[in-house]
Amino acid sequence: MSVQPEEVALGLKTQHDLVTVEPLAPSTFRRSRRRKVGRWYEFRFGARVGLAVTAILVLAGIAAPLIAPDNPLHLFPQIAQGTSLHHLLGTDLDGRDVLSRLIYGSTSAYEGVGIALLVTAIVGIPWGLIAGFGGKVADEGLMRIADMFFSFPALILSIGIISVLGPSLVHSMVAVGVAFAPSIARLLRASTLPLRRADFVLVASSLGVKRFRIVLRHVLPNAIAPVLVQMFALASITLVIEAALGFLALGAQPPAPSWGNDLATAYTYFLSNPTATIAPGVCIAIAAWGLSALGDGLREVFIFG
Amino acid sequence: MRKMILRRVATSAITVVGCSILVFVLRYLLPGGPIQDMLGGSGQSGGGGGGTVPLTEIRALENRLGLNHPVWVQYWDWVVGIFHGNFGRSYYSDEPVRTVLIQRLGPSLELIVGALAIAVVVGGGLGIYSAIARERKGGRAVLALSGLGLSIPDFWLATIAAGFLGLELHLFPPIWPAGPDPSFVDSIHYVILPVLLLSIVAGAFICRQLHSSMAETLRSPYIRTAWATGLRPRTIYMNYALRNAIGPVVTLIPLAFAALVSGTVLVEYIFDIPGLGSEIVTAVINLDYPVVQATVLLLAIVVAILNLLADIGLGLLDPRVRRGV
Numbered sequence: 171m172s173v174q175p176e177e178v179a180l181g182l183k184t185q186h187d188l189v190t191v192e193p194l195a196p197s198t199f200r201r202s203r204r205r206k207v208g209r210w211y212e213f214r215f216g217a218r219v220g221l222a223v224t225a226i227l228v229l230a231g232i233a234a235p236l237i238a239p240d241n242p243l244h245l246f247p248q249i250a251q252g253t254s255l256h257h258l259l260g261t262d263l264d265g266r267d268v269l270s271r272l273i274y275g276s277t278s279a280y281e282g283v284g285i286a287l288l289v290t291a292i293v294g295i296p297w298g299l300i301a302g303f304g305g306k307v308a309d310e311g312l313m314r315i316a317d318m319f320f321s322f323p324a325l326i327l328s329i330g331i332i333s334v335l336g337p338s339l340v341h342s343m344v345a346v347g348v349a350f351a352p353s354i355a356r357l358l359r360a361s362t363l364p365l366r367r368a369d370f371v372l373v374a375s376s377l378g379v380k381r382f383r384i385v386l387r388h389v390l391p392n393a394i395a396p397v398l399v400q401m402f403a404l405a406s407i408t409l410v411i412e413a414a415l416g417f418l419a420l421g422a423q424p425p426a427p428s429w430g431n432d433l434a435t436a437y438t439y440f441l442s443n444p445t446a447t448i449a450p451g452v453c454i455a456i457a458a459w460g461l462s463a464l465g466d467g468l469r470e471v472f473i474f475g
Numbered sequence: 476m477r478k479m480i481l482r483r484v485a486t487s488a489i490t491v492v493g494c495s496i497l498v499f500v501l502r503y504l505l506p507g508g509p510i511q512d513m514l515g516g517s518g519q520s521g522g523g524g525g526g527t528v529p530l531t532e533i534r535a536l537e538n539r540l541g542l543n544h545p546v547w548v549q550y551w552d553w554v555v556g557i558f559h560g561n562f563g564r565s566y567y568s569d570e571p572v573r574t575v576l577i578q579r580l581g582p583s584l585e586l587i588v589g590a591l592a593i594a595v596v597v598g599g600g601l602g603i604y605s606a607i608a609r610e611r612k613g614g615r616a617v618l619a620l621s622g623l624g625l626s627i628p629d630f631w632l633a634t635i636a637a638g639f640l641g642l643e644l645h646l647f648p649p650i651w652p653a654g655p656d657p658s659f660v661d662s663i664h665y666v667i668l669p670v671l672l673l674s675i676v677a678g679a680f681i682c683r684q685l686h687s688s689m690a691e692t693l694r695s696p697y698i699r700t701a702w703a704t705g706l707r708p709r710t711i712y713m714n715y716a717l718r719n720a721i722g723p724v725v726t727l728i729p730l731a732f733a734a735l736v737s738g739t740v741l742v743e744y745i746f747d748i749p750g751l752g753s754e755i756v757t758a759v760i761n762l763d764y765p766v767v768q769a770t771v772l773l774l775a776i777v778v779a780i781l782n783l784l785a786d787i788g789l790g791l792l793d794p795r796v797r798r799g800v
C-alpha cells in the first residue's frame with residue numbers, strides 16, 4: 171500500500187512510512203560520496219507546478235509591502251463588507267482588507283514551516299544518528315522514546331508542548347517540530363543501518379578514523395537523502411498544522427495576519443462576507459498542495475532517480 | 476495467541492508509562508515553572524510578574540501544590556493519584572480535574588464514536604465498492620472523491636459548513652446551546668453536522684486504504700481460481716477477498732482515531748461544543764497545566780489501548796499473525 175502525504179497530514183499514517191529505504195547489500199564497493207543532485211528534467215510536471223506555486227506564494231509574502239493593496243492592520247470604516255472595487259475580497263470584522271491580510275499571511279505560514287522543519291532536523295537528525303551508530307542501549311532507548319511520541323496524535327502533542335512554551339508562532343512551530351522529530355529520527359536510523367557494514371565505513375574505522383567523524387562525514391551524507399525528502403513531505407503537513415494552530419489562537423497571535431487565524435474569525439460573519447471564509451482556506455489548500463507536489467517530485471528524483 | 480497478547484499488553488504498558496513520564500516531565504524542562512505562571516499573570520516566562528510576588532507567598536503555594544518535593548516524588552504522587560481517580564485540581568478554576576474531564580468527555584465521545592462509526596461503515600463500503608468497480612466510472616469517481624476528502628483542510632470545511640449550512644440556510648444549529656448541557660437525545664441534533672464533517676476525513680482515509688488493500692487482493696491468483704471454480708461474485712468478494720484485505724485496514728483504525736481526536740479539537744472549537752478538545756485549548760490559554768496534562772495523557776492512553784485492540788483483532792482475523800509468522 172502506498173502512503174499518501176495527505177494521510178500523514180492527518181496523522182493517519184506515521185511519517186516514517188512515507189519513504190522506504192532501500193537496503194544496501196551487506197558488502198558493496200560503493201564509495202562514500204554525496205548523492206548526485208537531481209536534475210531539472212527529472213522533475214515531473216506536477217512537481218514543477220508545485221515549485222512554482224510555492225515560489226509565488228513565498229515571494230508574495232516577502233514582497234507583501236509592495237504588492238498588497240493596503241496595510242493588513244489598517245482599520246477601514248467598512249466592517250465585514252463583501253467584495254468591492256476597493257477591497258477585492260472584502261473587509262473583516264474589524265474593517266481590515268482581507269486580500270492584504272492574505273498576502274501578508276503567507277509569510278507567517280512559510281516562516282512557521284521553516285521553523286518547524288529546522289527544529290525537526292536539529293532534534294531528529296542527532297537522535298537518529300545516535301540510535302543508528304551509538305550502540306545497542308542507545309538504539310533501544312531512543313527508539314522506545316520515539317514509540318512513545320507516536321502514541322500522541324501530532325496536534326495533541328503539539329498543543330501539550332505549547333501549553334508549556336506559551337502560544338506564539340515561534341513556540342507553536344517549535345512544538346510541531348519536536349512532535350515530528352521522532353519520525354525523522356526513525357527514518358534516519360533505518361537508513362543508517364545498512365551503512366553499518368558498508369565498505370567505506372569499515373575501511374574508515376580500520377584506518378582509525380574516530381566514530382564521531384565517520385558518522386558525520388561518511389554516514390550522514392549517505393543516509394540523508396530519504397530524510398530530506400521526508401522533510402518536504404512534512405512541510406505540507408506542517409503548513410496545515412500551522413494554520414490549524416493559528417485557527418485555535420495557539421499559533422500566530424492576532425492581530426498579526428495569518429491564514430488560520432483569519433479563518434477563525436471569518437466564519438462568524440459568513441453572512442456578510444463569505445469570501446473572507448473561503449479565501450484563506452483556498453490559500454492553505456493551494457500552499458499545502460504545492461509543497462506536497464514538490465515533495466513528491468523530489469522523492470522521485472532522489473530515491474528512485 | 477495468548478503469548479502474543481501478553482507481549483503486546485506488556486509493550487503497551489511500557490508505552491503508557493513512558494507517555495505519562497513524558498507528559499509529566501514536559502513541564503519541568505523549562506525554567507520558571509508553574510508557580511511563576513500562576514502568580515506571574517500573563518507573561519509565560521514570568522519575568523515581569525515574578526518579582527512583585529512575595530517569596531513567602533510563593534513558598535506557601537509551592538507547599539500546597541506539593542511543588543517543593545523533588546520531581547520524581549511529585550511524579551509518583553501524581554501517578555498514585557491517577558490510580559485513585561485523582562488528577563489534581565485545575566489551576567484555573569480550582570475544580571478537581573476529574574470533574575472537568577467527566578463533564579467534557581460526553582460530547583467528545585459522541586463526536587468521535589459517531590464519526591468513527593460512519594467512517595468505518597460508509598468509508599469501508601465505498602472502499603470495497605471502488606475496489607470491485609475499479610475499472611468502471613463509479614469506482615474511479617469514488618476514489619477521486621476520497622482523495623479530495625483527504626486533501627481539503629477539515630477545519631476550513633467546517634467553517635464553511637457552519638457559515639453556509641448553519642448561519643445562511645439554518646439547516647443545522649451553528650453552535651452549542653448556552654446554559655445547561657442538553658440531554659443525549661437533544662444533543663444529537665447539535666452534533667450531527669460536526670460528526671458528518673469529522674467523518675469525511677476518516678472515512679476518506681479508510682476508503683482509500685481498503686481500496687488499495689482490496690484491489691491488491693482481487694488481483695491475486697487465488698481469487699482468479701475462485702472465479703474459475705464458478706463461485707458467486709458475492710461469495711468471492713465478501714468471503715474470499717474481504718477477509719484477507721481487511722487485516723491491514725484494521726490496524727489503521729487507531730490511526731483514524733488519532734486523526735479524529737485532532738479533528739475534534741478543531742471542530743469542537745468551531746461549533747463551541749464543550750468537549751475535551753475545546754477544553755484543552757482553553758486550558759492551554761489559561762495556563763491550566765493539570766488539565767492539559769490529564770487530557771493529553773488520557774488521549775495517549777486511549778490511542779495505546781486502541782492500538783492494542785487492533786493488533787489483537789488482527790491476530791483473531793489472521794492466523795499468520797497469531798502464529799507469529
